[in-house]
Amino acid sequence: MASSSAAPVSLLQGVRVLSFGSFVAGNLCPLLLAELGADVVKIESRERPEALRSYHSPDHGELFEPSGLPTAALYAGLARSVRSVCIDMRAGAGRDTFRALVAHADVVVENLGPGTMESWGCSFEALRAHNPRLVMLSISGYGRSGPLAGHRAYASNINNHLGLTAAWAIDGTHFDVVAAVHGASAVVAGLAAVEQGAPGVHVDLAQAETGAALMAPLYLDALANGREWEAAPNEVPGALFSGVVRCAGADAWAAIELEDARDWHVLCEYLGRDDLDRHGLPVAPPPDREALRDAVEQWAAPLTPLQVTHKLQKIGLAAAPVQNSEDLWRDAQHRARGAFVEIAHPDIGPVEYPDTPSRLSRTPGRVVSRGARLGEHTAEVLETWLGSGATAVRELVDCGAIWQAPHEE
Secondary structure, eight states, X not given: OOOOSSOOSSTTTTOEEEEEOOHHHHHHHHHHHHTTTOEEEEEEOSSSOOGGGGOOOTTOOOEEOTTSOEEOHHHHHHXXXXXXXXXXXTSHHHHHHHHHHHTTOSEEEEOOSTTHHHHTTOOHHHHHTTOTTOEEEEEESSOSSSTTTTOOOOHHHHHHHHTHHHHSOOOSSHHHHHHHHHHHHHHHHHHHHHXXXXXXXXXXXXXHHHHHTTOHHHHHHXXXXXXXXXXXXXXXXXXXXXXXXXXXXXXXXXXXXXXXXHHHHHHHHXXXXXXXXXXXXXXXXXXXXXXXXXXXXXXXXXXXXXXXXXXXXXXXXXXEEOOOHHHHHHOHHHHHTTOEEEEEETTTEEEEEEOOOOOOSSSOOOOXXXXXXXXXXXXXXXXXXXXXXXXXXXXXXXXXXXXOOOOOO
């Protein structure tokens, strides 16, 4: 990790990351590190490139890079801000090239199938021989130890394993995103530990465990009281009053929540329902909850979700419109805070993606570059990291250890 007396322009300035990350968790975690300032290099094989390259969006058909390899807007968004190096890890010279890069790296991220890194002779202990200060993050479904360590897992497996599907719905990426954020945080902590003298750090991150950390409200009643959790639509446990109410328009709703007796009093006064008011006295459990709900629904029926939100927020109550994906894209709050960024890609065209969420005051995160084409930076990284000249690169290309994208004029 590079050090400098000058103030860094980014949080992870000088940090070098090698990534075998794939799918959502394995791409999003390195993206977060890259947009905090790390130099992140994604490693792929030409024979088996990133699977997300073939995940075509509804708004475009099959797209291909000039090399003939597929690409997609989903991949370009999740693999942005990183550089691409193509190494064939089946070749001895390819594995040697990777180990040489590890000697100049600070971090390795991988979420490959169980035993893959070990089969290449690239376990954490093996790589530490090349870099004693290495921080390595291994993301897997169930962790790298225990009876499920050898099990392959994707989002649907993990969601069902944890009970999210039964409680919510099938969701293909929810815990991938959670794992990616946990992983990036753990890498930053590992770098800090190494700076303080730790002899390398291996982070064994199980997506099932990061997901379970969010599932506590669904588990606690069963664990503490022996009662199976049951869905209570739109009810917030412990809230005095909560729910969504229908508004004017097709499938239009607003969410409302009252925290305490003061909120109850304010809402009753605003609606002119003195008969339901307790005038600041405790109302838990509220005896007239359904009557208040009926009164709110009658009041909200001719209003839009935004009108309901603005009127209740003006009197100090928590309310918000229930939004779909298009609403979120158009949302004035997101637009005011620069939540989206347009990124032009030579094969895909301009696409708006969520901007980096890292809003540090002195070293804010930023989008570094568009999603790279496969092998676009192979020669560049070997030169800047290893000092490899054109002849050395050509020899590696000729023996099949690496591949680089054709040069475009």
